[in-house]
Amino acid sequence: MITVDDALAQLFALVSPLESEAIPLIHAAGRVLAHDAIATRDQPPFSASAMDGYAMRTGEVQVGASFDVVGEAAAGHAFEGACGPGQAIRIFTGAPVPDDLNHVVIQEDISREGTRITLTDRLGKGTNIRPLGGDFKTGDRLRAPRILRPSDIALLASMNIAKVSVARRPDVALMSTGDELVMPGEAPGPDQIIASNTFGLKALLDSVGAQARILPIARDNRPSLEAAFDLARDADLVITIGGASVGDHDIVGDVAADLGLKRAFYKIAMRPGKPLMAGRMGKSVMLGLPGNPVSAMVCGHVFAAPLIRAMLGLEAARSPRLTARLAKPLPGNGPREHYMRAFADNGSITAEDNQDSSLLTVLADANALLIRPVNDAPRKTGDRIDYLPI
Ligand code: AMP
Ligand code: MG
Numbered sequence: 019m020i021t022v023d024d025a026l027a028q029l030f031a032l033v034s035p036l037e038s039e040a041i042p043l044i045h046a047a048g049r050v051l052a053h054d055a056i057a058t059r060d061q062p063p064f065s066a067s068a069m070d071g072y073a074m075r076t077g078e079v080q081v082g083a084s085f086d087v088v089g090e091a092a093a094g095h096a097f098e099g100a101c102g103p104g105q106a107i108r109i110f111t112g113a114p115v116p117d118d119l120n121h122v123v124i125q126e127d128i129s130r131e132g133t134r135i136t137l138t139d140r141l142g143k144g145t146n147i148r149p150l151g152g153d154f155k156t157g158d159r160l161r162a163p164r165i166l167r168p169s170d171i172a173l174l175a176s177m178n179i180a181k182v183s184v185a186r187r188p189d190v191a192l193m194s195t196g197d198e199l200v201m202p203g204e205a206p207g208p209d210q211i212i213a214s215n216t217f218g219l220k221a222l223l224d225s226v227g228a229q230a231r232i233l234p235i236a237r238d239n240r241p242s243l244e245a246a247f248d249l250a251r252d253a254d255l256v257i258t259i260g261g262a263s264v265g266d267h268d269i270v271g272d273v274a275a276d277l278g279l280k281r282a283f284y285k286i287a288m289r290p291g292k293p294l295m296a297g298r299m300g301k302s303v304m305l306g307l308p309g310n311p312v313s314a315m316v317c318g319h320v321f322a323a324p325l326i327r328a329m330l331g332l333e334a335a336r337s338p339r340l341t342a343r344l345a346k347p348l349p350g351n352g353p354r355e356h357y358m359r360a361f362a363d364n365g366s367i368t369a370e371d372n373q374d375s376s377l378l379t380v381l382a383d384a385n386a387l388l389i390r391p392v393n394d395a396p397r398k399t400g401d402r403i404d405y406l407p408i
Contacts, residue, residue, distance in 0.1 A: 193235075196237070255305060258304070390403075
């Protein structure tokens with residue numbers, strides 16, 4: 019058996035970042051920026067008024083001073099004339115401030131009669147001018163790699179970048195294996211169950227940036243498994259579920275080996291999810307997950323999601339963890355890293371009572387995988403403990 023960290027390191031060694039593609043900005047949210055985005059303009063491209071008011075020279079701004087209003091600047095409409103000493107222009111938010119003016123007095127701080135304005139005794143602080151390039155300048159960068167959040171999209175738009183270079187989404191082929199399985203929506207026979215793992219894993223992997231597809235269910239026989247692998251031939255990552263233990267019907271490993279799988283490892287010191295295989299298979303990476311529904315999902319969080327992130331060019335690292343205080347004590351842990359279904363709320367975390375790895379209802383009730391390191395000592399109420407949010 020190898021540790022979770024060793025297994026992850028070996029998995030990361032199997033993949034390299036995928037190529038990039040240029041896509042319209044409007045579709046870029048949630049994608050991974052592949053190359054630095056570089057501003058080709060200054061923002062604002064001119065000194066801009068931050069308020070509605072009157073623009074004048076700083077040296078002339080004092081309570082009681084009067085000015086002739088000689089023109090107007092509005093957003094999208096610069097003032098083109100001349101504005102001399104003792105003169106001011108009416109200006110609105112977002113309008114260019116003429117070069118020789120350097121102060122905007124807000125309209126609440128003046129009184130006006132006709133074209134004559136007088137500054138009242140309520141002058142605010144500041145010039146109310148946004149300097150040229152105050153947000154970003156030509157050459158400033160939004161650094162890659164990063165997952166593009168709504169605020170990044172707004173910045174890219176402001177940089178006038180209408181096409182963005184992002185990492186291609188990994189093509190993931192998800193394969194259920196088993197004679198007992200039918201697809202959701204079918205009518206199961208008395209000895210059949212519904213294939214749930216592929217659906218949960220697709221939801222998980224798509225959410226971290228993959229484009230997963232669910233293959234037809236492969237039966238526990240060679241021709242059926244070979245046909246399913248054939249459909250997965252072009253995938254970046256092939257994930258099989260089940261059929262990877264030591265039972266007579268667990269032939270996924272044998273069939274994959276005959277199809278060229280160079281196996282990287284097999285058993286992980288982890289609960290749930292001990293049987294796990296991985297390796298290169300043609301131009302794909304193959305990951306074989308256990309069939310038990312909770313094990314499959316936990317391995318999805320612990321192994322498959324970090325693998326997708328690495329393929330997207332993000333840091334090759336464990337899924338990010340949080341910390342909370344135990345609401346109830348826990349007994350010592352054995353020689354396998356344990357991912358316990360748990361509920362975290364407001365800084366405190368409670369492990370679910372039933373940790374059976376076949377119970378999806380328990381997994382659905384949980385919002386955390388509480389992590390017990392190998393041979394972790396018994397833990398008391400209030401101890402700090404790591405978890406993966408799920
Ligand atoms: P296996 O590893 O094939 O022995 O499967 C272990 C357990 O997981 C068995 O009870 C299977 O019926 C179940 N199982 C395997 N694949 C799936 C799947 N795709 N969806 C739900 N349960 C599954
Ligand atoms: Mg099976």
